[in-house]
Amino acid sequence: MDTETDKPKRRKRERRTSPSRVTMAEVAREAGVSAQTVSRAINYPEQVGEAVRTQVQEAIRRLNYVPNFAASQMATNRSGIIAVILPSISASIFADTVQGLSTTLLPAGYQILLGHTFYDPEQEEALVRSFLGRGPEGMVVMGTTHTAAADSLLKQAGLPIVETWEWTEDPIDLLVGYSNEDAAIEMVEHLFAKGYRRLVFSGVVESGDARAKARLRGFRSAAQRLGLDADRVLLLHGRNVSMKVGASSIAEIRTRFPDADAVFYSSDVFAAGAVQECLRSGVRVPEDIAIAGFGGFEIAEILIPSLTTIVVPSVRIGQQAADLLLAKLKKQPIGEPRVNVGYKLVCGQST
Amino acid sequence: MDTETDKPKRRKRERRTSPSRVTMAEVAREAGVSAQTVSRAINYPEQVGEAVRTQVQEAIRRLNYVPNFAASQMATNRSGIIAVILPSISASIFADTVQGLSTTLLPAGYQILLGHTFYDPEQEEALVRSFLGRGPEGMVVMGTTHTAAADSLLKQAGLPIVETWEWTEDPIDLLVGYSNEDAAIEMVEHLFAKGYRRLVFSGVVESGDARAKARLRGFRSAAQRLGLDADRVLLLHGRNVSMKVGASSIAEIRTRFPDADAVFYSSDVFAAGAVQECLRSGVRVPEDIAIAGFGGFEIAEILIPSLTTIVVPSVRIGQQAADLLLAKLKKQPIGEPRVNVGYKLVCGQST
DNA sequence: TTGTACGCGTTATCAG
DNA sequence: CTGATAACGCGTACAA
Numbered sequence: 140m141d142t143e144t145d146k147p148k149r150r151k152r153e154r155r156t157s158p159s160r161v162t163m164a165e166v167a168r169e170a171g172v173s174a175q176t177v178s179r180a181i182n183y184p185e186q187v188g189e190a191v192r193t194q195v196q197e198a199i200r201r202l203n204y205v206p207n208f209a210a211s212q213m214a215t216n217r218s219g220i221i222a223v224i225l226p227s228i229s230a231s232i233f234a235d236t237v238q239g240l241s242t243t244l245l246p247a248g249y250q251i252l253l254g255h256t257f258y259d260p261e262q263e264e265a266l267v268r269s270f271l272g273r274g275p276e277g278m279v280v281m282g283t284t285h286t287a288a289a290d291s292l293l294k295q296a297g298l299p300i301v302e303t304w305e306w307t308e309d310p311i312d313l314l315v316g317y318s319n320e321d322a323a324i325e326m327v328e329h330l331f332a333k334g335y336r337r338l339v340f341s342g343v344v345e346s347g348d349a350r351a352k353a354r355l356r357g358f359r360s361a362a363q364r365l366g367l368d369a370d371r372v373l374l375l376h377g378r379n380v381s382m383k384v385g386a387s388s389i390a391e392i393r394t395r396f397p398d399a400d401a402v403f404y405s406s407d408v409f410a411a412g413a414v415q416e417c418l419r420s421g422v423r424v425p426e427d428i429a430i431a432g433f434g435g436f437e438i439a440e441i442l443i444p445s446l447t448t449i450v451v452p453s454v455r456i457g458q459q460a461a462d463l464l465l466a467k468l469k470k471q472p473i474g475e476p477r478v479n480v481g482y483k484l485v486c487g488q489s490t
Numbered sequence: 491m492d493t494e495t496d497k498p499k500r501r502k503r504e505r506r507t508s509p510s511r512v513t514m515a516e517v518a519r520e521a522g523v524s525a526q527t528v529s530r531a532i533n534y535p536e537q538v539g540e541a542v543r544t545q546v547q548e549a550i551r552r553l554n555y556v557p558n559f560a561a562s563q564m565a566t567n568r569s570g571i572i573a574v575i576l577p578s579i580s581a582s583i584f585a586d587t588v589q590g591l592s593t594t595l596l597p598a599g600y601q602i603l604l605g606h607t608f609y610d611p612e613q614e615e616a617l618v619r620s621f622l623g624r625g626p627e628g629m630v631v632m633g634t635t636h637t638a639a640a641d642s643l644l645k646q647a648g649l650p651i652v653e654t655w656e657w658t659e660d661p662i663d664l665l666v667g668y669s670n671e672d673a674a675i676e677m678v679e680h681l682f683a684k685g686y687r688r689l690v691f692s693g694v695v696e697s698g699d700a701r702a703k704a705r706l707r708g709f710r711s712a713a714q715r716l717g718l719d720a721d722r723v724l725l726l727h728g729r730n731v732s733m734k735v736g737a738s739s740i741a742e743i744r745t746r747f748p749d750a751d752a753v754f755y756s757s758d759v760f761a762a763g764a765v766q767e768c769l770r771s772g773v774r775v776p777e778d779i780a781i782a783g784f785g786g787f788e789i790a791e792i793l794i795p796s797l798t799t800i801v802v803p804s805v806r807i808g809q810q811a812a813d814l815l816l817a818k819l820k821k822q823p824i825g826e827p828r829v830n831v832g833y834k835l836v837c838g839q840s841t
Numbered sequence: 842t843t844g845t846a847c848g849c850g851t852t853a854t855c856a857g
Numbered sequence: 858c859t860g861a862t863a864a865c866g867c868g869t870a871c872a873a
Contacts (some may be wrong), residue, residue, distance in 0.1 A: 160625075162866060173844050178868060188842065203646060208623045209563040210866035213849045218560065223604075228579075229589035229805070238580035241606050245617075250624065253574075253604040255592050266596075272559045273601065274511075295554065382792045415792045438789065441733045441766045454580070513850060524860050529852060539858060561850030564865045 161204045170198035181206065212274060221249045221464060222270040222278045226258045226348065227379065232434050232453045233281060236303065239457020240279060247465055249276070258346040264289035271296055277464040283307040283314070284349040299467040301460040304350055304451075306479065313467070314477040315460045319350045322449045322482045323357025326403055326431055329447070331365050333490055335401035335429055338362060341373040341388055342405025343380065351405040354433060358403060371396050375409065385412030389422070400428060401490065407432035407439045407448050414442060414489060429490040435483075444488030451482050512555045521549035532557065563625060572600050572815060573621040573629045577609045577699065578730065583785050583804045584632060587654065590808020591630060598816055600627070609697040615640035622647055628815040634658040634665070635700035650818040652811040655701055655802075657830065664818070665828040666811045670701045673800045673833045674708025677754055677782055680798070682716050684841055686752035686780055689713060692724040692739055693756025694731065702756040705784060709754060722747050726760065736763030740773070751779060752841065758783035758790045758799050765793060765840060780841040786834075795839030802833050 167174040172191060180187045180195040187195075198204070212218045221244055225233045241251055252270055256262040264286045270278070271292065277299040284305070285293065293300050293311050300312040305319060330338055340358040342351045355372065362369035373392055375384050385408060392402060404410040410432030417424045424430055424444055432439055435450030459478050466473055518525040523542060531538045531546040538546075549555070563569045572595055576584045592602055603621055607613040615637045621629065622643065628650040635656070636644065644651050644662050651663040656670060681689055691709040693702045706723065713720035724743055726735050736759060743753060755761040761783030768775050775781055775795055783790055786801030810829050817824055 160866095164866080174867080175845080175869095176843060179843085182868080186842075191843085203643070205619065205622045207625065207866055209560045209569065209625055210849090211868075212560040213564055213851095213866075214868040216849075227589070228592065229586040231585070234582070234585045235580040237604075238578070238606065241579065241604070245605060250620065251604050253588075253592070253602050254596060255589065268556065269601065271556045274558065274560055292554075382788050386792065411789075412792055415794055418794050437733050438762075441737065441763055443766055443769050511850095515850080525850090526852080526861080527859060530859085533852080537858075542858085558850050561865090562852075564850075564867095565852035567865075 160207070161202045163204070163206070166195065166198045166202055166204045169202055170194045216274075218274040218276055219249055220252050220273055220275040221461075222252045222273065222275040223254070224263060224266050224270070224278070224280045225253070225255045226281055228253075228255050229379070231380065232436060232451070233304075235453035236281075236457035236460075239454040240461045241457075243458050243461035243465070247461075256347075258348050260284070260286045260289070260347045263347075264292070267292050276468055277301070279303060279460050279464070282349050283310060283316075284347075299464050301463055303456050303460055305353065306477075310477060312476065313460075313463045313473070315456050315463065315480060316478075317451065317480055317482045319353035320357035320360075322433070322451075322484075323354040323403070324361040325484050326433070326447075326449060327358055327361035327365065327367075329484055329486065330401045330403065330429065330431065330490060331361075331367070333401075333429070335490070336367060337371070337396070337398050337400045338367055339371040339373060339392055339396050339399045339402045340405070341375060341392065341402055342409060343375045343377065343384075344405070345374060345376070354405050371399065380406050380408045382408055382412030382415070385409030386416035387412075389413050389416045389420070393422075393428075401425075401431065402428060403431045403433075405433055407434040407436040407446060410446055410448070410489075411436070411438045411442055414444065414446065425488070425490050431490050435485070439485070439487065442487075442489075447487040447490040448485055449482050450485050452480050456480055511558070512553045514555070514557070517546065517549045517553055517555045520553055521545045567625075569625040569627055570600055571603050571624055571626040572812075573603045573624065573626040574605070575614060575617050575621070575629070575631045576604070576606045577632055579604075579606050580730070582731065583787060583802070584655075586804035587632075587808035587811075590805040591812045592808075594809050594812035594816070598812075607698075609699050611635070611637045611640070611698045614698075615643070618643050627819055628652070630654060630811050630815070633700050634661060634667075635698075650815050652814055654807050654811055656704065657828075661828060663827065664811070664814045664824070666807050666814065666831060667829075668802065668831055668833045670704035671708035671711075673784070673802075673835075674705040674754070675712040676835050677784070677798075677800060678709055678712035678716070678718075680835055680837065681752045681754065681780065681782065681841060682712075682718070684752075684780070686841070687718060688722070688747070688749050688751045689718055690722040690724060690743055690747050690750045690753045691756070692726060692743065692753055693760065694726045694728065694735075695756070696725060696727070705756050722750065731757050731759045733759055733763030733766070736760030737767035738763075740764050740767045740771070744773075744779075752776075752782065753779060754782045754784075756784055758785040758787040758797060761797055761799070761840075762787070762789045762793055765795065765797065776839070776841050782841050786836065790836070790838065793838075793840075798838040798841040799836055800833050801836050803831050807831055 164174045167177045254266040267289050279301045281304050283302045303315045305316045344351050359369040432446045432448040439446035439448040514528050515525045518528045531543050605617040618640050630652045632655050634653045654666045656667045695702050710720045783797045783799040790797035790799040
């Protein structure tokens with residue numbers, strides 16, 4: 140009565156969404172309770188009566204109700220999403236890391252938003268920006284090198300961030316990795332100890348692959364320190380790491396560095412291709428030329444001759460990253476925000 | 491005054507969320523316009539005045555505003571999410587398919603929600619259920635075999651579904667694949683034509699890998715039709731497809747089927763391990779035993795001897811799936827909902 | 842133990 | 858071209 144004043148109280152508008160999806164309210168009606176009770180029956184089953192609970196559960200089943208996470212996220216400010224950004228998915232060792240992440244995160248109730256950058260930092264920045272809009276509760280990125288904007292976005296995001304596959308003194312937040320530079324140094328020392336003196340480094344470096352760059356740095360510094368020529372470097376091209384590229388590199392290496400006695404590749408994938416190409420063209424490995432890789436792909440072990448490589452615990456990087464994230468999300472104290480998973484030089488028959 | 495009656499008109503509640511995130515309203519205030527105008531400046535830039543638009547854009551930059559997709563999803567009923575469910579990510583050829591999907595979907599503004607099932611149909615069902623809650627606009631699954639519940643969930647979801655990597659007459663919705671059975675038949679015929687008569691099939695079949703099962707079916711039917719023994723099958727175990735498993739299978743095969751002259755593996759990964767094991771133990775390939783794989787992994791081509799295999803266009807499966815999804819999401823007419831990407835038998839030196 | 846009333850941040854709709 | 862308002866579906870706080 141009172142407020143039959145001026146504004147004619149606009150009529151209610153109609154539903155804008157297709158009625159296809161069952162809502163909690165409909166479940167409530169079906170079960171003969173309030174929506175709130177349905178919510179509780181789902182999220183805090185112990186807080187509702189036995190009978191009501193089964194009522195609700197059956198209504199859910201009958202209607203095939205699926206909760207709307209977006210609405211839930213609006214209400215709770217929790218998304219249940221972990222964003223993961225990789226350089227590449229296919230033929231890459233990062234797939235193992237994702238598998239490790241996924242294996243730990245899915246059972247914990249988190250879902251994984253995945254994107255890849257093709258090793259392009261600009262693309263990474265774009266992905267970070269776009270993923271942040273989804274309100275992820277945590278984020279995992281490969282590497283510690285980002286554009287300035289991406290870096291500040293990540294720092295200001297106010298959520299747990301895990302950087303992986305590299306090592307640094309000042310991570311954005313959490314870190315699960317190892318030193319690519321140290322690993323490369325160890326490989327050079329290994330080759331030196333084996334008697335090789337005319338080493339060549341080969342890999343894809345011109346793209347945004349900071350890990351390959353770190354390995355090259357390690358090669359250079361170790362070679363220099365040992366009094367070797369540190370400038371024998373053959374850069375490979377192409378966006379995807381493939382065995383074919385490695386195979387084709389051999390001819391060029393033997394042309395440009397005819398006296399080379401060992402080649403250190405930035406990835407086992409290249410090294411595997413190179414080894415096979417040597418076999419094919421009658422170059423003996425390691426007698427004519429030694430070949431080493433990086434990564435610890437399964438092929439390193441299987442190949443004949445087996446590859447000398449740096450084994451990186453790629454699955455464990457994912458698991459550890461997930462564990463750190465979960466701990467931080469549960470507000471558990473994090474002892475050390477940086478986890479060094481290490482690496483292991485495995486000497487095969489190729490050196 | 492008036493309504494100091496009974497109901498004390500509950501006081502407004504405080505913000506419940508952390509104030510960390512900038513909202514559209516704050517941008518609006520900063521830019522001196524209404525929230526609605528900000529929304530339009532973002533989504534329909536052509537509908538707002540030049541001056542206002544730049545105003546808004548600068549406010550966005552200054553405040554580092556990131557739109558909240560969950561809220562957007564609530565309002566529009568569009569999530570911008572495509573859910574992708576795989577059996578496995580690591581060391582799997584599905585990674586290529588994901589890369590193909592991602593490469594097409596990310597630029598189109600879609601984000602990828604990823605999950606893996608470890609080849610377990612129950613796990614797949616759980617993932618489907620949980621992913622549906624996120625309101626994806628489309629879904630991609632590997633295979634055409636699902637639990638009854640998952641099948642009906644997918645059918646009733648009312649969104650484009652793409653099944654991949656298999657072939658069937660009645661897909662749930664869209665299909666991008668090929669016939670694993672036919673491919674296996676072709677391989678058996680190839681081996682037969684090459685003169686091999688005592689064939690063995692080996693692979694992991696006991697898990698929920700319907701593709702491996704289809705390949706086994708193909709093997710059996712072709713062997714039978716050609717008058718060969720169709721029961722020489724060595725099932726491998728373990729959840730992950732690895733070269734080591736393939737390597738260790740050779741000894742068992744030569745014990746159980748001493749006269750075997752050819753082995754057809756359900757995956758190149760097994761086959762590659764087997765070939766290397768043969769080299770290692772002095773068994774000549776293909777003279778003593780021929781070996782064939784499946785999948786067209788890069789290693790098939792690189793290995794010495796190179797592997798005879800069925801090449802599947804795995805990246806293209808992802809791209810085609812993405813294209814179909816995008817077409818359907820844009821309500822474009824879909825000519826044929828089933829795309830047969832085919833396969834190609836490539837004869838290597840191993841047979 | 843159960844129900845009622847907001848409010849989360851955004852967009853569609855309608856009025857100006 | 859711009860602004861005000863309602864609605865999206867759920868969870869929290871509070872009342873019953």
